[in-house]
């Protein structure tokens with residue numbers, strides 16, 4: 001009888017220890033996830049599907065773009081998205097689109113105000129889709145329109161949550177005059193152990209009005225980089 005009681009108590013002790021241990025483990029996991037995301041309220045899911053899959057397997061083209069034209073009207077595809085397509089097609093890489101959780105306003109002026117506020121607050125707007133698993137890629141292109149001289153803050157949300165140190169990272173942008181802005185510098189700061197190579201930029205209007213010449217500019221730039 002005494003043995004049975006001891007065995008019963010032992011089982012209870014083991015079960016309690018397992019429950020307590022699991023909870024401690026879970027809370028440490030939550031804490032470390034929160035610590036990694038101090039600057040963002042985004043709950044980011046990893047291992048998102050790439051938008052387009054090529055044959056190369058080593059190149060990923062990440063981009064953010066809007067289909068609302070700066071000079072009014074809707075574009076069938078955003079300026080930067082089209083440049084991303086040209087890069088993806090030439091490198092035969094994969095591509096991944098950064099999609100905002102909360103869509104930006106339709107109007108140009110209202111969007112500039114939202115973008116300005118995000119920049120002033122050093123915000124990290126939430127990304128709607130799960131982030132890509134970048135383990136297998138050796139080169140990652142990161143493209144976006146220039147907003148107030150730099151990458152839109154949602155691209156910074158991506159950078160805070162996807163570690164590209166040790167890889168080759170290359171910026172590309174479309175803009176109406178600011179060129180690459182300070183995108184290369186931002187990449188260097190975010191990824192001190194990445195190799196940041198020469199980026200590509202063109203005016204948004206060029207993409208809209210003369211896509212084939214932009215495609216050929218993109219191809220020459222990529223040839224120069226050896227892709």
Ligand SMILES: Cc1cc2nc3c(=O)[nH]c(=O)nc-3n(C[C@H](O)[C@H](O)[C@H](O)COP(=O)(O)O)c2cc1C
Nearest residue numbers: 065066079080145146148149174175176177178204
């Ligand atoms: C919020 C906002 C801010 C912008 N800020 C700049 C800027 O600082 N410099 C610039 O040259 N163009 C600026 N533009 C123009 C865009 O960079 C340009 O139109 C770009 O091609 C849009 O790309 P998309 O079609 O991929 O969104 C801005 C546009 C928006 C909507």
